[in-house]
Amino acid sequence: MTKNLTSLFAGILFGLGLAISQMVNPQKVIAFLDITGNWDPSLILVMFAAVAVSFVGFRLVTKQSTPLVETRFRIPDRTDIDSKLVCGAALFGIGWGMAGYCPGPAISALLSGSYEPLIFVTAMFAGFGINQRMTRT
Amino acid sequence: MESYTPYSALIGGAFIGLAAVVLLWCNGRIAGISGIVSGLLQPAKGDSGWRICFILGLLIGAACYLWLTPPAFEPRTGFSNIKLIVAGLLVGIGTSLGSGCTSGHGVCGVSRLSIRSIIATVTFLGTGMLTVYFLTKF
Numbered sequence A: 001m002t003k004n005l006t007s008l009f010a011g012i013l014f015g016l017g018l019a020i021s022q023m024v025n026p027q028k029v030i031a032f033l034d035i036t037g038n039w040d041p042s043l044i045l046v047m048f049a050a051v052a053v054s055f056v057g058f059r060l061v062t063k064q065s066t067p068l069v070e071t072r073f074r075i076p077d078r079t080d081i082d083s084k085l086v087c088g089a090a091l092f093g094i095g096w097g098m099a100g101y102c103p104g105p106a107i108s109a110l111l112s113g114s115y116e117p118l119i120f121v122t123a124m125f126a127g128f129g130i131n132q133r134m135t136r137t
Numbered sequence B: 001m002e003s004y005t006p007y008s009a010l011i012g013g014a015f016i017g018l019a020a021v022v023l024l025w026c027n028g029r030i031a032g033i034s035g036i037v038s039g040l041l042q043p044a045k046g047d048s049g050w051r052i053c054f055i056l057g058l059l060i061g062a063a064c065y066l067w068l069t070p071p072a073f074e075p076r077t078g079f080s081n082i083k084l085i086v087a088g089l090l091v092g093i094g095t096s097l098g099s100g101c102t103s104g105h106g107v108c109g110v111s112r113l114s115i116r117s118i119i120a121t122v123t124f125l126g127t128g129m130l131t132v133y134f135l136t137k138f
Helices: A002-020 A026-033 A042-061 A083-099 A103-111 A116-135 B006-027 B033-041 B049-068 B081-097 B102-111 B115-137
Strands: none
Touching: A002 A103, A002 B006, A002 B049, A026 A042, A026 A083, A026 B115, A042 B006, A042 B102, A083 B081, A083 B115, A103 A116, A103 B033, A103 B049, A103 B081, A103 B102, A116 B033, A116 B081, B006 B102, B033 B049, B033 B081, B033 B102, B102 B115
16 A cells, blocks of 8 residues: 555656656647757756656665665666667657657646547557567467 | 756656656656657556556646746647647557657656667667758758
């Protein structure tokens, strides 16, 4: 139960961050990716601030031997660069540039009143399913 | 540069970083949205509750801010549904295949100086910028 509450709290902070920074606005995201047009560099600062806070925070947190409400830390430890990683990231970037949504902002914008996130998130779930089916053997 | 918003970007970014720190500190998990969400499609026992709660939190946090503050932007209208569907499919397949998105690789992975995440972030920023370039120029 406690782990659900802490997760809910983290989710609320994340959703607030996405809304405050306007990452939930796909036009803002596309303006950031449009480096040869009317470029809006704001999202670099979003990333900079997020990385700065977590860079320091992660180092403090992982000094503990276990998390507060779970038995162990689950942190990825892979270091190999494979074609799945690069192709996946490349496809993701194309979709991101096409519509201006990545997963977090699209989900966070579901209650914003626009119908766009609903269509996007439904297709995104289909995409998760397609990939899970393709890689399951 | 008419819509440059440095302060809201820095404050919002700090909230995102804080959220990632809280989730790791409490739950020992990386705040990668695509991973948290797609994990629901292959549920393991006792592993879905925290995922659903995190997603509920995203909705609550963003909705509260968007509903309670004056609108910061005009919603986009008349955008192609086909584009939304193709983009959603690509983002779903791509983040699933590449094990992460802007949050998991771009924020958490880069903060951990993970080489995989740094490569992924450079790649999706690159293809994202190229896509916008081609869609606006041609």
